[in-house]
Amino acid sequence: MKKLILLLILTMGVGAGQFDKVKITPELSYIYVYHKGKAIKVHRIQDTKHKLTGEYAKQYRPGQDIQPIKMHKDIQTIGEVELLHFMKIKGNNKTGVLVDLRPRKAHNRESIPSSVNIPASTKDDKVKLEKILKVFGAKRLDDGSLDTSKVMQVAFYCNGLWCDKAPKFIKTFLELGYPAEKMLYYRGGFQMWKILGFTTVTNL
Amino acid sequence: MKFFYITIFLVSTILANAKVVDIVEGMSYVKIKANGKTYKIKRTQDKDAYLTNTFALTSRPSPPFFIEPFSIHNEVETYGELEVLDFLVEKEGVFIDARLENWYAKSAIPAAVNIPFKLFLTKSKKRDKILKKLGAIRNEEGTWNFTEAKTILLYCNGAWCGQSPTAIKALLTIGYPANKMKYYRGGMQAWQLLGLTTIVPKEKK
Numbered sequence: 001m002k003k004l005i006l007l008l009i010l011t012m013g014v015g016a017g018q019f020d021k022v023k024i025t026p027e028l029s030y031i032y033v034y035h036k037g038k039a040i041k042v043h044r045i046q047d048t049k050h051k052l053t054g055e056y057a058k059q060y061r062p063g064q065d066i067q068p069i070k071m072h073k074d075i076q077t078i079g080e081v082e083l084l085h086f087m088k089i090k091g092n093n094k095t096g097v098l099v100d101l102r103p104r105k106a107h108n109r110e111s112i113p114s115s116v117n118i119p120a121s122t123k124d125d126k127v128k129l130e131k132i133l134k135v136f137g138a139k140r141l142d143d144g145s146l147d148t149s150k151v152m153q154v155a156f157y158c159n160g161l162w163c164d165k166a167p168k169f170i171k172t173f174l175e176l177g178y179p180a181e182k183m184l185y186y187r188g189g190f191q192m193w194k195i196l197g198f199t200t201v202t203n204l
Numbered sequence: 205m206k207f208f209y210i211t212i213f214l215v216s217t218i219l220a221n222a223k224v225v226d227i228v229e230g231m232s233y234v235k236i237k238a239n240g241k242t243y244k245i246k247r248t249q250d251k252d253a254y255l256t257n258t259f260a261l262t263s264r265p266s267p268p269f270f271i272e273p274f275s276i277h278n279e280v281e282t283y284g285e286l287e288v289l290d291f292l293v294e295k296e297g298v299f300i301d302a303r304l305e306n307w308y309a310k311s312a313i314p315a316a317v318n319i320p321f322k323l324f325l326t327k328s329k330k331r332d333k334i335l336k337k338l339g340a341i342r343n344e345e346g347t348w349n350f351t352e353a354k355t356i357l358l359y360c361n362g363a364w365c366g367q368s369p370t371a372i373k374a375l376l377t378i379g380y381p382a383n384k385m386k387y388y389r390g391g392m393q394a395w396q397l398l399g400l401t402t403i404v405p406k407e408k409k
Binding site (some may be wrong): 065 | 247271282
């Protein structure tokens with residue numbers, strides 16, 4: 001009996017400690033988000049010896065320019081802490097949506113939980129763009145103008161610091177009349193998300 | 205003869221595909237003169253370059269390591285790599301590696317001077333000396349006048365490093381103007397992930 005209690009205490013201790021070892025901020029260890037209807041816990045890898053390997057540890061990126069910290073004067077660039085806040089508050093109550101602009105294959109393989117995939121190439125497809133605007137809450141009025149008074153806030157990401165897909169897509173959205181204050185740019189992208197050991201999901 | 209054309213075709217395809225890794229399109233490197241030296245900063249052209257050193261670690265124990273917010277203060281600008289390079293090229297101010305000396309000694313961003321963040325946290329002769337070097341003038345009543353102070357850009361290990369934010373916050377409390385401080389949040393980790401040039405500082409202080 002004593003042994004059992006000891007074991008119980010030990011496992012509890014390990015269990016609780018596990019969450020605390022690698023936190024996000026002093027106040028935050030994890031959040032829950034919905035991904036395809038399922039609740040997903042978003043936290044960080046707790047193994048302090050874990051190293052990023054594979055595609056996202058790659059340094060050689062030919063033809064991929066480093067992106068400026070700010071893509072447009074009115075578009076806010078955010079980091080992980082702000083993105084998590086967005087996912088927790090806006091994402092979870094559906095007043096915001098996180099958009100993965102990488103190709104479908106990459107998104108299906110692995111993505112940030114709760115993100116939906118709009119491959120960057122969509123920006124050249126007017127019909128699809130119109131549909132997306134509608135889904136995001138914009139209304140095309142009879143005179144051809146766009147009513148954006150009820151649109152969702154959208155956070156965009158692509159591969160990372162060297163990926164121009166998010167800045168280009170946001171520019172397209174601006175040109176279409178989507179309000180700047182309703183868009184966020186997560187410049188770190190999937191690479192920074194990965195190197196900080198955050199939870200990912202597969203969409204296969 | 206056919207073989208000859210095929211070879212030409214192959215060679216030209218390979219040449220067309222052998223893309224360089226630019227910083228931005230058409231700019232493959234930046235030359236910077238600082239601390240009496242000339243540095244050439246570029247990105248790795250090695251096809252097999254992967255980040256494998258300690259900066260590939262995803263999870264550091266917290267405390268002390270937490271993810272830093274994107275912005276420290278609404279008037280302290282957060283910089284990315286291109287803004288860091290501009291700052292260096294235009295000689296806009298002092299580029300400070302705010303990490304402890306042992307970290308700095310192992311590898312650093314070229315053109316940085318190492319001023320460990322701890323030196324900014326408490327009143328000391330060392331701190332006063334640094335502030336004076338940065339252009340601050342000590343008032344008679346012991347406060348500081350930062351009118352002539354230089355613009356400073358601070359970095360440390362990356363998004364999970366609190367050293368440069370801590371230094372900036374300490375400087376804010378003694379009145380260093382927010383618009384004269386810049387924060388490179390990506391730090392050593394993002395810098396290396398992009399394959400940008402690092403140096404091993406030889407002279408130890």
